[in-house]
Amino acid sequence: MRFQVRGWGARRWITFGAIAFGTLFMAVGLLLAGISVSFLTDAERAQGTVVSLEWRNDHSGASRKTRKSDKPVAYPVVEFTSADGTQRTFRSSTGSNPPSYDEGELVEVLYHADSPEDARIKGFASLWLLPLIFGGIGLLIAGIGTAVARMGRWRS
Template sequence: MNDRWLLVFPAFGGLLLIVALLLQIHRWNEEERMLRTAGSVVAVSGRGCPSIAFSTGQGERVTFPGQVCSRPGYEIGESVELLYDPLEPENAHIDGFTQNWFVSLILGSFGSIFLLGGMVFVLPEALARRRRSRLERRGQAVQARIVEIRRNPFATLNNVPAWQLVCQWQNPANGAVHLFYSEDLWFDPLPFVQRDSLQVRIDPDNPRRYSVDTSFLPRLAM
């Protein structure tokens, strides 16, 4: 998968989280100069959107729309606590959890989903790169015979499982047989495998740490 596309979802998720945080900080800073008072619901639209009326300290009558619509919601005549800006009384909102946090929570929730979902793809790839880089410097190169080209049911994208190359190598020092699995591939590699073995870089002290060389395969176009 194209490396740039791997970063899109976590980057977008991180952006949404930053926007949610900035909106909430702005709301907190705004509320520091606001005054608290009581108002009443004077109208409710069909979607459950309330209109609130209140009087300022100078006796000015102000009506403003609630920022969050819900059903069941408010009833006409219901008393509500609210905050308003004394310099701009129209800048007011109901002082409740939903009104104070709704937008930030929605953006934060979507941001978390995109961030965590994207990390499912980015983190394994980052760890694989780190392992490959370390093994290229310190690892021992061995030739492992290809024994299978298979689907990996534990890695899917849009419900389509990835492909894997499976190869094996017998350690001449102790006769033990080791199975090596390539990184997940998002296209069928079979038409491009014109060889019987693959180079594998292993940690001489722990052959379970390895990296299968698939650099001969074409890159998936995005």
């Protein structure tokens, strides 16, 4: 069995790899979007208050040495009352610098009635950021791979 290392054969494999990689990323983005939509349709809503901001450096030691601007990230800690009357507190899984929320700010909280500890702030970042990142990167890479493949067919 012979493999062509240079020329059109290598370009085909690279193009196929880019399309496959991009398609995989788009599929992950769609899966994450589906999870967010499912969460939104089944979620209970409650009014919550940002009681504090938890500042953290989430970077590992190796990457910390190579980065020039290692700023801490603020994660809002939110308190809300679930439908059963229990006071609940959770830390958002989405943080930012500068902070997206201020202490004392009122926010809408989404949670499942059977697992209120799995709560999220109803906001763009907590619901749609990951699906958009994965879907956008996938669309870009698959689009480039498709464009290269179409140009190759057009030339031949």
